[in-house]
Amino acid sequence: MSDTPYRLTDDEVITFIIRGYHVVEADFPAGFNEAIYEELGQLTENPGNAILDRVPKLYQVYDHPKVRGALISLLGEDVQMHSHRHCHVNPPDTRSQAWHQDGVNQRRHQLSTVLAMYYPQDVTPDLGPTVLMPGTHFRNAPTDRMATYANFREQVVLNVRAGTVAITHYDIWHAAIANHGGRTRYMLKFLFRRGSEPQAPAWDHAPERAAALIHRFSSEKACACSQSDHYKERALRMEMWNHLAGRLNDVNP
Ligand SMILES: O=C(O)CCC(=O)C(=O)O
Numbered sequence: 091m092s093d094t095p096y097r098l099t100d101d102e103v104i105t106f107i108i109r110g111y112h113v114v115e116a117d118f119p120a121g122f123n124e125a126i127y128e129e130l131g132q133l134t135e136n137p138g139n140a141i142l143d144r145v146p147k148l149y150q151v152y153d154h155p156k157v158r159g160a161l162i163s164l165l166g167e168d169v170q171m172h173s174h175r176h177c178h179v180n181p182p183d184t185r186s187q188a189w190h191q192d193g194v195n196q197r198r199h200q201l202s203t204v205l206a207m208y209y210p211q212d213v214t215p216d217l218g219p220t221v222l223m224p225g226t227h228f229r230n231a232p233t234d235r236m237a238t239y240a241n242f243r244e245q246v247v248l249n250v251r252a253g254t255v256a257i258t259h260y261d262i263w264h265a266a267i268a269n270h271g272g273r274t275r276y277m278l279k280f281l282f283r284r285g286s287e288p289q290a291p292a293w294d295h296a297p298e299r300a301a302a303l304i305h306r307f308s309s310e311k312a313c314a315c316s317q318s319d320h321y322k323e324r325a326l327r328m329e330m331w332n333h334l335a336g337r338l339n340d341v342n343p
């Protein structure tokens with residue numbers, strides 16, 4: 091294991107597998123987030139994937155040791171930034187987006203891609219936060235059906251401080267909600283991909299500690315759900331854990 095600090099713990103990796111996201115609060119130098127906010131405000135059009143060339147300070151976001159530590163923990167030492175990225179602009183007076191998945195849900199155990207969503211400003215409840223639904227990375231629903239859902243009791247609204255990077259499974263159900271605040275809310279969405287199949291845990295793994303926590307996969311629900319869905323997700327969680335640890339062959343068929 092290289093010496094990148096801030097690896098996730100067993101508990102945090104287990105929580106990511108169960109809930110489908112991990113929130114990093116990165117401490118950038120004073121004025122850093124504000125400078126990015128300012129630069130984004132000066133863009134005359136949305137540059138799509140070229141956002142990184144137009145606002146090169148964004149490299150520093152994803153190079154922050156806490157962000158790198160979390161990405162490596164989930165996707166391995168050779169984690170790669172994907173060429174697709176997008177600056178999501180949520181100006182005042184928007185309406186809420188429909189629930190959707192950015193990925194292609196195949197209910198699979200492999201963790202190959204994550205979203206890393208950076209917020210350059212504090213996101214207060216009125217400023218159009220992103221909302222996530224825990225556990226839905228293992229759920230499949232037709233997009234049209236998903237879009238008819240409104241609020242879920244256990245949804246998580248990302249009211250976060252400037253500098254936060256929310257790392258999520260590619261398939262998690264999410265949406266931007268209405269901005270009733272007085273200014274634009276930005277979210278920079280970057281994708282990261284695994285470079286190779288896991289051979290060993292890339293996080294701060296302590297086998298005995300992990301063994302005492304593994305029961306969480308069968309005892310914990312990410313949200314209220316039917317027993318039938320819980321059975322399916324329990325198996326997928328365990329397979330994901332074993333796959334990430336590089337020992338999928340230990341899994342019972
Ligand atoms: O802006 C956000 O908070 C989420 C946007 C989003 O998920 C999308 O457009 O795919």
Ligand SMILES: [Fe+2]
Pocket residue numbers: 190191192264
């Ligand atoms: Fe999305």
